[in-house]
Amino acid sequence: MLPIVLLSVLGIVLLFLGFLKSRAVLLPATLLFLAVTLAVNFLDWNKTYLFFNDMLRTNNLSMVFTAIMLGSAFMVVALSGSFMDTDEAQPAEYYALMLFSLVGAIMMVGFENLIMLFVGVEILSVAMYVLTGSDKRNLRSNEAALKYFLMGAFATGIMLFGIALLYGATGSFTIAGIGAYAANQQGLSLLLYVGLLMLLIGLLFKVSAAPFHFWTPDVYDGAPTIFTAFMSTVVKTAGFAALFRLLSVSFEGVYGFWWTILAIIAALTLVVGNITAVYQNSFKRMMAYSSISHAGYLLIGLASLGAQTKQAIVFYSLAYSVATISAFGVLLLVARQRSTQTITGEGVITENFDSFNGLARKNPLLGFTMAVSMLSLAGIPLTAGFWGKFYIFSTAVERGQIWLLVVAVLMSAVGIYYYFRVIIAMYFRDGATETIQVAPFYQYVLLGATIITIGLGIAPGLLQGLF
Template identity: 40%
Template sequence: MELVLPQIDWTPFAPLIPVAVGGLTTLVVDLFLPPGRKQFIALLSLIALAASILLAINSWGLVRYGVHDAVVLDRFSLFFYLVLGLVGILTILLSMGHLDAAAADQGEYYSLVLFSILGMMLMAAGGDLVVIFLGLETFSLALYILAGFWKTELRSNESALKYLLLGAFASGFFLYGIALVYGATGTTVLRQIVAVLADGHSPEPLFLVGGGLLLVGFGFKIASVPFHMWVPDVYEGAPTSVTAFMIAGTKAAAFAAFLRVFLLAVPALHIRWSAAIWVLAVLTMTVGNLVALVQSNIKRMLAYSSIAHAGYLLVALVAGGSSGVTGILFYLVAYALMNLGAFAVIIAVQGRDQERLLLTDYAGLGWQRPALAACMAVFMFSLAGIPPTAGFMGKLYIFSAALEGHYPGLAVIGVLNSVISVYFYLRVIVIMYMSEAASPPPLVPASAAAVLAVLVSVLGTLHLGLFPARLLDLARQSVSAITG
């Protein structure tokens, strides 16, 4: 009997292959490198991510479906490949100096970062609920390990354990939601689900319950209220570089899948659940900002800030339409740059066994490290939504989409929450420039990689605030690739 091998089109997987190969290569190379040469592994990781970005750019405009429509290559997934590639490069840059300072330059760290990015990319490319779940679990498993990477630190172990237990609980909801959707439609492929619903079949109660469970799973990953309780403890206990990666990459990947499932591929779910998402948006913005007001630890403050920003993104999700999705894509890029930049500054000003995590630790930083303090001020202004920064433009597009979608009340609540957030963001700037440290810590030279990460982030934050048109055009192209 003649053996017939299936024909596989590898084009949809092209940008993912360098990341997968890079993760495996760094894992093997780490076995043969002496302890002092681990920076070579970081360089290999940067090369893998750069190759993925180049392949994504080269694939722009292509539309391909692989493995029976389970993996999708289109401008929407390519946009997120570029965002996640940028997040990965900045994460590795700020990790290089951070791991050296902590005397924990294990090479497997970079492999875990690459595997986590691979899972995030799978979520963005998922045309099947099962593939989205596989992507979610791939990056989650890597992040569970990264959160506990400081094996000798009790708080890092606690962070990993909490993330693992609550993450597994949320994954159960997500998987059960997939099962119910399959039971109602007979398929987990998004294109086929759309076809089933388009045949005149009204969504069954089983389908709606399944959609609700999917909403719970996505809510955990984007850290929306009331699924946010893990965020402050996990972000505080994880290594600072891992916190930066989680705060930017996880949200981008989760919203990529969230948009494809709830808004772009299965609009019936968005219509049915828009009221629930409206409530989630209001609660998430309000709780995140109000609790951030009373934080004295900068990592916890930024953790609650990330919860509030998830609420802003949910505002655009409620609004829907091309404007809403475009606003989300733009804001995710701005959000990644300003948060990674802020954490890069935190890493740049700390030395070996000298973490500066309390807000009071930044007293007088404006005079001790004027350049880094100025960059931190830009990131705080951007997070607060003050022009001419990327954060201002992102919020402008999101709240404009809410008005365009006839949700003026939601837009007003969003603006009021943004005003509240100004207090705790500007407090950091006031402490840096208007307070004196009782005993200034010794100045520790910042690593060149961390400084480069700060520079790229601050230039990107200002560029998108002053010249947003190019990114907006890319975002619109990405949305039109699916919505038509």
């Protein structure tokens, strides 16, 4: 509750700060706002409250998800300095939109009523549509925004339709009411099933699960890198938190109906994401497909809903978010440094694997950060990503989903292939070996992310008291 109010107010404050002559104040201000919100978020620890006519609930789980998203946003903003310096950029608007989108994301993790879920999804999405197209001069950015908007609007429509059908079936918008109906219903309830399916489709679109993923590569590729990082972490975490809440509270009673669907979608997502990622030449596009594949792993956790699922999803989201943001953080630096001048004098930013060649020689810290985040995304021990996969696999074993696990294991091996392309490029290939200047603060953020990844990889029990 408090984070929602704070972020809304502070977002407006940020817009007004934009009138100031000096832009330099914006970034620290946003960071401060996010830090305050993060602290405030934990005020209600161990208490459960209902807000807005019982439409929103905060509990420990929602606070942990909120904290992950705020933390991710904090890191993204901290890494955004270079992008905001260009003349056309309007940092105040960007930061305000990020805060507003976080409001939507927080509503998605704590909703008690499907209307609230819908409103949350919309707040998050509309802000993201704008941010995707924020690079106004860039054709690809515009294309991405349009694509994202059209497809997203379509998906939201389906989702709203689903909510209406669920209301028709159960006579309730609250997830508890739907849950009571689903637990007691007998026989086949067509309205309920169709409604659930449509609602799922809407949310699966947001987390870019196959076959609803087609927008992802283009949008991730076209959007400015800093917003790609935001999109692939905050939006995904919010989407999975919402899916988890929905399925565990409302639809546990009809698990038999939806688990096969989710399992098939999970397998499909894993195969599509991983296999396609192998064929990419652009690092950014590879990360887009990698984000699809990670949605697949998280879906395995949902499809084998059980006592471990909560922990698995929280840990996985955290590990994935940290690794993804630091990877994009390094990409931002490298892409800026290695951008080539074309004849017309315009800088062309190269985001291919080749631009990482020889990076680790002169920039050991950047190389190490990138290597750790790639290892984490690939799920190699000593990193948080390993334990994320471990928890996910555990849930699936608990439910006895062996064939799904076999797919996941095969695809993990494929994943190693494309993540290691980056490591190989950085460490073993020759390339331009100039030193990249990194601002100290930027360095601390990258270092912090690396420490989190390794720390959680060595002592995954650290998070245990949290939920």
